[in-house]
Amino acid sequence: MEPVIEMRSISKVFPRVVANDKINISVAPGEIHALLGENGAGKSTLMNVLYGLYQPTEGDIYIHGKKAEITNPNAAIAMGIGMVHQHFMLIPPMTVAENIVLGHEPRKFGFLDLSRAVERVEEISRRYGLQVDPRAKVENISVGMQQRTEILKALYRGAEILILDEPTAVLTPQEITELFEIMRNLIKEGKSIIFITHKLKEIMAVSDRVTVIRRGRVVDTVRTRDTNPQDLAAKMVGRQVSLQINKQIGVPGEKIMELIDLYALSNRKLPALRGVSLEIRRGEIVGLAGVDGNGQSELVEVIAGLRKAQSGKVMMLGRDITNYTPRKVISCGISHIPEDRQARGLVLDFNIEENMILETYYQDGFANGLILNHKQIEQHARRLIREFDIRPTDEKAFARSLSGGNQQKVIIAREVDGDPELLIAAQPTRGLDVGAIEFVHKRIVGQRDRGKAVLLVSLDLDEIMALSDRIAVIYEGRIVGAVSASEATEEMLGLMMAGAAG
Amino acid sequence: MVSLKPNSRKILELAGVPALAIVLGLVVGAIAMVWMGYSPVQGYRGLFAGIFGDSFSFGETIRSMTPLIYTGLAVAFAFKTGLFNIGVEGQFVLGMLAGALVGAALPGLPWLIHVMLAIGAGALAGACWAAIPGLLKGKFGVHEVITTIMLNYVSLILVNFLIRNYFRVTAQEATANVAPSADLTIVALKHLTGGARVHWGILIALLFMVAIAFILYRTTLGYEVRAVGFNPMAAQYGGINVTKNIVLAMLISGAVAGAGGAVEILGVFGRMAVSPVLPGVGFDGIAVALIGNNNPFGVLFGAFLFGALKTGAIQMQYQTQVPYAIIRVVIAGIVFFVATKEMVRWLLRLKRREA
Known part of the structure; x- marks a missing residue:
């Protein structure tokens, strides 16, 4: 024909x-x-x-x-x-x-x-x-x-x-x-x-x-x-990739983070969170599923200190950290891979080494008092570039010039390097190719396997189902249900994502 | 090795754009001269003589570029935080008054201490004046362009009011003369240049330039300022206090401008007189920073260019009757061509046309 x-x-x-x-x-x-x-x-x-x-x-x-x-x-x-x-x-x-x-x-x-x-x-x-x-x-x-x-x-x-x-x-x-x-x-x-x-x-x-x-x-x-x-x-x-995520059954431990009845407004001053309650345990990946625009972004920002909670509590290891400044949240052992890597996660006009110290530039080692220690900053970046296989391997390369996958690697290297108790990964593989996705997934599972907690927010249900130990579904600013990943089916999650109670 | 290529491109672009803009600006000036019936060759010969012709001319060029280094640095520093400080003019004027008052008071102090006090007072006055738009922006999000432009006029009226009512001496509409212990004149150099008003302010300006560059690229403060300027969302995410940095950047910018104002009084005028108009060096500072690509060392180049054109123009008018205003056309042309960088780049063929 x-x-x-x-x-x-x-x-x-x-x-x-x-x-x-x-x-x-x-x-x-x-x-x-x-x-x-x-x-x-x-x-x-x-x-x-x-x-x-x-x-x-x-x-x-x-x-x-x-x-x-x-x-x-x-x-x-x-x-x-x-x-x-x-x-x-x-x-x-x-x-x-x-x-x-x-x-x-x-x-x-x-x-x-x-x-x-x-x-x-x-x-x-x-x-x-x-x-x-x-x-x-x-x-x-x-x-x-x-x-x-x-x-x-x-x-x-x-x-x-x-x-x-x-x-x-x-x-x-x-x-x-x-x-x-x-x-x-x-x-x-x-x-x-x-x-x-x-x-x-x-x-x-x-x-x-x-x-x-x-x-x-x-x-x-x-x-x-x-x-x-x-x-x-x-x-x-162009090479064999593993589509299967190799991961053992997780052994959830003590409660690391607990969200209690959180309320917050969106950028347009409309209610975005209307009573979110959720807990995340050690050695557990909690996947937050939902259709875009149901409060995921706002929830992550509230935890990270980037958005004010109107009411409710964010508890980290038993401590109330609600409405802490971003720096204090970070110092509590919370790392955050933001959903928009170019708008939030990177200063595109900074080079790799400058981006690697975005949260730690003032700390001992990188700065002596007010003076930056460039040698230390450079070595730090070189080490992370090696460990996370970032390309190009030039720590002076501007973030803007990197591919999406390598930009994400820079962020992940920075966020995982501090060995956080809780890693929040928001849309960590959005726009990445298969090879880079494989890498990101390995790192996320790696955090869990080392006894840390992970909150994974993704619009990709397959990703949520493949990585999570427990899946919570958010709809119109509320958690409409949480199920163990082994019991979850696509149909069930899909119904919950559309607002039917689970 | 891969990174070599874009770097050399970048250097070519950094130097190439201003260089081509200068040439184009001079061409525009030449066209204006021809149009008005003057010979551009003679006009520019006069201009050149007025810049480099003799030691006096060169001394005056240095004198006229000096305040532009301060104002250019002030604009550039604020710009690194993403702030467009149009108020450098007003901060400079406040610095002039403070410098004049402290310079005239406390006679008999050791020279270095008195100079430092007077310049410090200028810096403080400029910083205080810049704090107003800084706080309005940081706390309430009021756009700094609006507030700084308005405060420029307020500063002129305020300073005139203060001199007339509180600080005038006898019948004159000016403050008392600066004491010799705060005078920045370099006597030996003055003799050497046949009376050109070169003063220590140029060296102090170079110190400021190095200090600003150091702050920007070697300190945590500079890191924060640049992060906020490039991407406030990422800076906030990284735990940097955006509001604090906006206010701080305005304070530092205002301090540099104010110090420049004080230096201008101590080095050139010797007292502050009531003036019907703003001095204009703050506005020129915006253009200087633009030509210098907001880089401290680029500012030095931009200040030299502007200082040279302004000094040379006087000689040009004297020798060839080509009016001084022509140089304003040339300067406007240069600023125009730097601002329309994309077009200049296209002329340089750095960027090939995309389909």
């Missing part, structure tokens, strides 16, 4: 970087074609070329066998290519229908014909099994619904080929299952889908074929049923 899209020998060269190097990829009609690769492998560049955001340095694109010049996204849309970005491009105060027809509004006497718009949206949503309420405002609907709105927007514009860029990152497990159902419906209706992801499980679940990209080159294109996750991971990273 003739491919709907064929990209032949596409290269995209940026100054100093070859992002795509002679990439060949073809998508058959009615196919879900997964695009797999680490961050920075060139997936997004390739899709931006297809969507007309970039012009290829060389190579041609054929649509239905005809050579196509895609000079801008409007041209791409006209050729039936639709893209659903990772970050939605919706206007929150407008309704679903208004968002969908935006730019191609049905008109009556030159005015927007809203009832016709609603009709058209209902028609499309029925046809593809994508239920939405066309009259609901986008700001009032769930993330999953917003994503459907984005997909409908593409379909409304006549998309035959849909590009979905990391569509599952923001969804609950149930929503992911629903999305896969929608994808299968679309295929039945003759659409083709390019599915960008780095989650192997999802590829195995939904795709027909996979193209693996590494460092701008196609490593292989395989039929999904002829491959397995282990193989795909090896192709993606």
